[in-house]
Every structure is written in C-alpha cells, then in structure tokens.
Amino acid sequence: MIIDKLYNEAVKFGPVCLGLDTSLDYLPGCIKGKNLSNGEKIFKFNKEIIDHTKDLVSCYKVQIAYYEALGLDGMTAYANTMDYLRKVGKISIGDIKRGDIAATGEMYARGHFEGDFQADIITVNGYMGEDAISPFYKYIKENEKGLFVLLHTSNKSAVDLQDLKAEGKEVYLHMADLIAKWGKEFKGECGFSSIGAVAGLTYPEEFEVLRDIYPDMFFLVPGYGAQGGTGKDLSRVLKKSRCAVVNSSRGLITAHKNKREDEGYVEEIRKATSQMKEDIVKWL
Amino acid sequence: MIIDKLYNEAVKFGPVCLGLDTSLDYLPGCIKGKNLSNGEKIFKFNKEIIDHTKDLVSCYKVQIAYYEALGLDGMTAYANTMDYLRKVGKISIGDIKRGDIAATGEMYARGHFEGDFQADIITVNGYMGEDAISPFYKYIKENEKGLFVLLHTSNKSAVDLQDLKAEGKEVYLHMADLIAKWGKEFKGECGFSSIGAVAGLTYPEEFEVLRDIYPDMFFLVPGYGAQGGTGKDLSRVLKKSRCAVVNSSRGLITAHKNKREDEGYVEEIRKATSQMKEDIVKWL
Numbered sequence: 001m002i003i004d005k006l007y008n009e010a011v012k013f014g015p016v017c018l019g020l021d022t023s024l025d026y027l028p029g030c031i032k033g034k035n036l037s038n039g040e041k042i043f044k045f046n047k048e049i050i051d052h053t054k055d056l057v058s059c060y061k062v063q064i065a066y067y068e069a070l071g072l073d074g075m076t077a078y079a080n081t082m083d084y085l086r087k088v089g090k091i092s093i094g095d096i097k098r099g100d101i102a103a104t105g106e107m108y109a110r111g112h113f114e115g116d117f118q119a120d121i122i123t124v125n126g127y128m129g130e131d132a133i134s135p136f137y138k139y140i141k142e143n144e145k146g147l148f149v150l151l152h153t154s155n156k157s158a159v160d161l162q163d164l165k166a167e168g169k170e171v172y173l174h175m176a177d178l179i180a181k182w183g184k185e186f187k188g189e190c191g192f193s194s195i196g197a198v199a200g201l202t203y204p205e206e207f208e209v210l211r212d213i214y215p216d217m218f219f220l221v222p223g224y225g226a227q228g229g230t231g232k233d234l235s236r237v238l239k240k241s242r243c244a245v246v247n248s249s250r251g252l253i254t255a256h257k258n259k260r261e262d263e264g265y266v267e268e269i270r271k272a273t274s275q276m277k278e279d280i281v282k283w284l
Numbered sequence: 285m286i287i288d289k290l291y292n293e294a295v296k297f298g299p300v301c302l303g304l305d306t307s308l309d310y311l312p313g314c315i316k317g318k319n320l321s322n323g324e325k326i327f328k329f330n331k332e333i334i335d336h337t338k339d340l341v342s343c344y345k346v347q348i349a350y351y352e353a354l355g356l357d358g359m360t361a362y363a364n365t366m367d368y369l370r371k372v373g374k375i376s377i378g379d380i381k382r383g384d385i386a387a388t389g390e391m392y393a394r395g396h397f398e399g400d401f402q403a404d405i406i407t408v409n410g411y412m413g414e415d416a417i418s419p420f421y422k423y424i425k426e427n428e429k430g431l432f433v434l435l436h437t438s439n440k441s442a443v444d445l446q447d448l449k450a451e452g453k454e455v456y457l458h459m460a461d462l463i464a465k466w467g468k469e470f471k472g473e474c475g476f477s478s479i480g481a482v483a484g485l486t487y488p489e490e491f492e493v494l495r496d497i498y499p500d501m502f503f504l505v506p507g508y509g510a511q512g513g514t515g516k517d518l519s520r521v522l523k524k525s526r527c528a529v530v531n532s533s534r535g536l537i538t539a540h541k542n543k544r545e546d547e548g549y550v551e552e553i554r555k556a557t558s559q560m561k562e563d564i565v566k567w568l
Contacts, residue, residue, distance in 0.1 A: 021388065065384055065391035071400030075359050097384055099409060100349055101439040103534075104305065107349035116355030125383060127411045127434060129441030150411060155385040157413030160462055166450035178444055250387075 001188035002120055002146040003218055006091055010058040010245050014277045015238065017093065018053055019249025020046050020081060021063035026254050029261030039073035043080045049253060050084060052266045053273045058245050059091035079116040094119030097150065101128055105135030113139040121146040123198055126175055133182050140186050146194040148220040149179045154200020180214050192218040192243065201229030211237045219244040225251035235283030248276055285472030286404055286430040287502055290375055294342040294529050298561045299522065301377065302337055303533025304330050304365060305347035310538050313545030323357035327364045333537060334368060336550045337557045342529050343375035363400040378403030381434065385412055389419030397423040405430040407482055410459055417466050424470050430478040432504040433463045438484020464498050476502040476527065485513030495521045503528040509535035519567030532560055
C-alpha cells in the first residue's frame, strides 16, 4: 500500500510536502537566461529543487495546472518531473483534482497511474460521488497507488457549498463520511487508508476535530504559511498521530526571489524547506 | 458573448453536441492499420468525423480524459483536435471538469482558454465555490469564452453528495443557485448566460423543473441515448426555449462498429448523428 510508504517517509524525513507549482515567474535569472523552452526551464528548476531538498521532505506535490498553462511544452515538463521523482525514489502527488465517472474515470486512472504522467498519488474531486472514485480502486489495490479526495478546502468561497448544513451537519462532513467509507478497503499496515483527504488549515481546530472523528484518515494539508496555518497548529494533531503531510509551494520555491538569481538560489529554497520542517517537528 | 454564438449555432444546426470521447477501441480497421502514433490515429479519426458531421451539430465536446490516457501523444491529439475545430469554425467544448482556486485557477484558465489546448467553452467543477470560477471571468468577458459548471450529473452515485438535503433543498439546487448568481454578469443577447450548467437527463422531469426555475441558464445535457434520455424527453423543455445542447459520444462515434471497418465508417457515424438530430428536432 502506498500509504505505508508515505507514512514511513513522513516519519523518516518529516511531514513536509514540497509543492512544485512552478510558474515561469519563479525562475531565477540563471535559468531564465538559458536557451531552453519554457517547459525545459521549469523542469531544470524542479530537478535542482528535488536534488537539494529530497532529504528534507516526505513527498512532492506537482500542481498540473501550472504545466497545462504552458501547453504541450508544459505537459512535457510535467511528465519529466514525475519521471525524475520516480528515478530518485521520492513519492509524487499529482495535484490534478480530476473527477469523472465510468469509462471517463478509467481514462483518468490510466492517464495518471500509468504512462507519461504517472504519479504515486493523485488528488480527486468527489462531487460526482463514488462513480468518480471507483475507477481508481484497481490501481490502489494492484499498483500501489493512492488518492487524496477534496474534503474541506481553505479558500474563502469554500462556504458556498462545503459549509451548507445538510441533514444535521456540513456538506464537507458528509464528504468526509464518504471518503472514510471508500477508504475502508484500502487500509495499510500503518493503520491509515490509501484513500486520504485534502483538508485546509484555515481553521486548525477543525483539523483536530476531523482527526478525532476519522482516526484512519490520512490528510494532505495545504495552507501552511501562505494560507495561515503554523507548525504549532499542526503539532496539536500530529502529536496524537502522524496522520498528515503538509504542503507548501510558493513559500518554498520562491524563497530565492529578491535574494539570489544565480546558481545559489537553490540554497535559499533548501533553507526555507529546512525551516519549515523545523517549525513543525520542533513541537513534536 | 460565446453563448450567443452557441445559441445561434444550436438554432441553425440543431442542438446536437457530438462528443469526441475517442478511445483507441473505437477506431475502424482502416485507421488502426496505419503507420501512425496512437494520438495521430485518434486525430485522423476526429478530423474525419468533424468533416462529415459539421452541418448536423451545433458544437463538439472533447473529453480530455481520453487524451490524457495516452500521455503526451494523446495531448497532442487533443491540441490538434481543438485547433481543427477552430479552423473549421465550429464551437469546441473542452470537457475538462477542472476546478481550483486563485493562482491555480488562473493557470487552468490560461491553459484552456489560450495556447495549445484552447477551447471556446470548458466544463468546470464548483465544489470549491466561486474561487474556482472567478479566475475565468476575465476570459468570458474579454475573449468570448464560456463555462458549463457541473450541476446535477446523471450517474448513480450522484446521490452521494448532490442529492443531500441542505437547508430546505438538495445540494445540487444550491449549486444551481450559485451558477445562476455567477452567471448574472455574463448574459448575452440571446438571454442566456455564458456560464451555463451541466445537467444529466436521467430524470427528464427534473430538467423541466430546472428550466423553469432558471430561465436564463443554458444547459449542456449529457445522457442522450447511452444514459437513458430520449428526444421526446428533451422536446418538452426545448419547446419552451432553446436552452440546451445535447451531447452524445459513444452512441455516435462507435456507430460503425461491427458494420464498417473501411473508409465508409464515417458515413455510419454521419447517419447516427443525423438520426439523433432528427429524433430531437421532429418534436420541436
């Protein structure tokens, strides 16, 4: 089960998930100036970051939107990044938030658990219910793959739908019940399921509540730094169980901006990653 | 406004939206045997279908999952298909069901309203609320683009979340309220908004109800044929207003299977498309 691998990596290297949401704007001058396509530049940047942070993080989350924005050249950079993560033996999370049913869902499974865009784990959207999740079951069982389903997001307008009260509790808690139900079949030796949940860190108390209601659920937590959560907030949950990896993207991969535009940029990114790790593990 | 163009095309050519959910399994022998990559074969098939149906349909919906399944080669076929639709002047709907917030949402907008993967309209998922929709507003206003937001889908497990009762009505009706609110700013001369909704045809009565509550909403209706809806079901709504395009994918693009494996295959697809059009327009 992929969740055992992720859990062990998080125990060994710490819970930081480094987000490669790589915009062209983030590239340092020494890469910007090279005679390469935009996608090649982005891959070069990602590769350097991976090489210099892989002992500090449990996994990498690659936000596919940034690559789709650059068309085929960008998708090549996405494929190269996933391939490189496989080569260095680090866990990749394809942040693709796909969700579609039946034959279409199977095509997404094939696209992101096989071939050029292959990830270890992908994020998915459960608005269409189990039909958008079940096409992935086979891969979870047979190919050591995993899912993080959107549960409660940390953006302002999450309230539009997720916070509606439905039959006694918020819609997102119904989603959590569904995720727990879908994940039952896929529990690893670590006690968590290979179907986990994305839960934002805007309201840290809420994360504690989720942890208590769903003790078998593993979480991908965005929202560290940029979106307001702190290491201390997280530690309250992680002290009870190592049930989450915590993502930061811009906060880490732009750490060099306005400081280093030469090859030394990657040391700034490493420093920021190390600081984030320290900020969380010091409370544990 | 793109919605005016779509509305006019639907009046002129009829409400059929042909779905290019093109699987390798669907290719006729005469294309399968060619010395081309899988993506090239799929594009060749799509191009032939477009050439032979463009006087029978209002638009084409291209389900990106089928292309992602083939990796970079598939994404090239997707890009070529979108490009060809632009060249022949037919409206393209990128069925991508993306949904993400802020900077990430902007990247999806850039990826699918500009560059290689450019569509006229895309499908989106509103689980994260308006933050996942607003990144597209600029393109709707300035670049003649449009959205179809998932409202109520026609799969069995739609009930998991969409049919929960929340504060007096089903979650999907809350989603419909949101779509109506988001779309207010983007009304075209035809009276409909460039932010429309995806509503399945499993329960035709429900479609009538939606039409009555949201008279300004334009619908993309999957579910003709394969998922149970008929032309007569549709006509009850379309007689009141031409508020929808109706998609069929497999029902049309596999019409040649077990009949023609030679160049004549495309005539079978044309015939099926013509029959579908007739089945709807004869009631109007």
